[in-house]
Amino acid sequence: MSTPTRFSSMPYTGPAPTNRSPYIPKGVDAIDKRGEEIEAKIAAPYVTSVPGQDLPTFIVEREKIVEVLRKLKEDTELRFELPVDLFGVDYPRRPEGRFDVVYQLYSFKNNERVRLVVHTDEDKAVPSSLPVFQGFDWFEREAWDMYGIKFDGHYNLRRILTHEMFQGHALRKDYDPAQRWLLTEKDVAKIVPVVEHHPEDSDFEQVTLNLGPSHPATHGTLRIVVTLDGERIIGADTEIGYLHRCFEKMSETHTYQQVIPFTDRLNYCSAIINNVGYCMAVEKLLGIEAPPRAQYIRLVLSEFMRIADHLVCIATNVLDMGALTNFWYLFQPREEIYQLVEACCGARLLPTYTRVGGLSVDAPANFLDMAKTLVKKLPKHIDDAEKLLLRNRIFLQRVEGVGAITRESAINHGYTGPCLRATGVAYDVRKAHPYMGYETYDFDIPVAEGGDTLARTLVRLEEMRQSLRILRQAIDRGLPAGPVIVDDPYVALPPKEKVYNEMESLIYHFKLIMHGIQPPVGETYFQVEGGNGELGFHLVSDGSKNPYRVRVRPPCFAVYQAFRKMIVGQTIADAIATLGSLNIIAGELDR
């Protein structure tokens, strides 16, 4: 298990973790009480609630999981309709079964979440939850790929993030990450999309075509295999994993601070939001809160990053449809947003700005002036794009009714973010579970009807205006005084002048870098509203300096799995327009 590898060349030889106190979440009594209520509603002997967690948590018997999921979904008072997450955790040599399969559901009706845990083993299959939640399709495939957890009744249980020649299951604790597996061209799986309906009287024969993995219109390395009848798509399948960077495995061999640069690379169009999400998850586990000044700067940069994300999405989406002018007009303000980020933390795309407990460094003196100038400049660019697009007959004909998804289907597939709001569901993490003081800002959730490409563009355009509204209010409030990182030597490095001049601080400095942050034992989930939807981090801590498990809930992953259904019956050009509007970021999709 602790074979020295290239990724962990120095096995941890420090002292045993000092922090063995269990993690006690905020408001745990109310959560436990709610958990008992839900347990009473399900009223089944095979569901046991686990007290003391940050969400109502239940252990469910393996065979009964689908039944429980259906009950939770269909109960008129509970309505847990949104499949948020499904992933595995490995506890080798545990008597009740090696793996945990963790399900998380969200209820729009009561604005609450529930977590279900199933214990299973290598040879025991878990019933597939696909009959209830289509959205767990790829999540189950990922759990199979990473842990070898079998799902009974899954129609297509094959590897998703790794390739066909990969041996073993990468996220198991006894997997040696130094192994290399070679995939040659002859071993690549031939994907033949399922064709549901090929009209008899068609003038064309069926043609199967590969779009990608390296195609300028796929925005990253995505492979889409389509079967065509003329120009119409009659069957489609998608293959991902070309940008898999073992984020979750690497996190397990690095300290909590060292994971922050890795989070930059998830959704690289809005990297600061990932930084914030991860750091706030660790802070939640530690039971601390960043100082107000740090929270303020995080919020302002998050909103700028959201705007940048939407700018990229719209710009490249219309670029794929041939509207080059917009691309230039929208990339210019993005450039200036990156300038602000660079002035704060020294890097444009991959900022690594936040630290657990605050920020790495205070914002520059002219931070607010720069933000003010930007907020003044941005609306003009957005208006220009809107003028060029929304009254343009060519654009409208390309996007209206294209790649539509119904509200029920979107919810069932686990959609969040602008793609869900484009189907008319007003769900935004910033409103549903406010963090960093979003509840004190006045802003609206834009929703549109139809769920097509036009609706997604409309929602994104309006969302940028709402972000600007938040930014204007933030700038009016001004930068709060105070430090930007907590004064806790077990969490944050002491200031440099103290390190140079004081023995105690020097010791803390060495201790923190050698032994890392050691959060209490426990697990937690924290979600933020990312550029594409709900970005969640589920952390499992065993009290040592390295996280036991870091799970990212990538919004793209849920969104992209429905893509192959959305494009059937449309033309290739429509598929490209749809793909652009979903804003699939391969860094986040493949992790």
Added chain:
Amino acid sequence: MGVIKIERKKLTFLERIYLWETAKGMMVTLRHLLRNLFNYKDLPIIEYPEVKRIYSERFRGRHILTTREDGTTRCVACYMCSTACPAECITIEAAEDDRTREKFPARYEIDLLRCVYCGYCVDACPEDAIYMTRDYELAIDTRARSVVGLRDLVVPPNMPVEPMGWRPYYGEMRKEGTAGGTGRGQEIRTAAFPDDKAPNPDLYQGDVRPASESTPARGA
């Protein structure tokens, strides 16, 4: 909870005949064109490489190792930077000077291709010894050149502040000695190393593994 419902507006007759809307769209483009023509200075374009963007004082570019006034490196080979490095790109070998019992790095290598430029090494250094510069032009022609050693990293003592990036203090470089003492042990460096040749191309071993270790059951 504020929710805005975005309505789709139907195209009017004028918009449907398209020509008028084209003209309006062209007006937007024309406005940009004219503004750019007559305000050439405000063009959001940098004519790289003749003109370069000026990055902030926090820019995280290529690393340097600072030196004390007497020309010895400030680094005391405490391994903090290589421990903090998430990419594991720093290799240090410590040595001790016979006369002064000072520890110093006999070998200090950074693999610039592995480096993720997060600045953790600078944050971790208790000796003010490693800084990042604003140098971002890191193109190399062979992989071996990506590994830079002391020869490439150490700068002369009074290096001007101007090219400096991410470092503990902005505005000026710290000059006075820190906890490490004067460190007269090392050979005093006034300029480049005497054997100032290109870094050893054999340093980079790549991912080549010995045949005995090759992965079992490949393709089985």
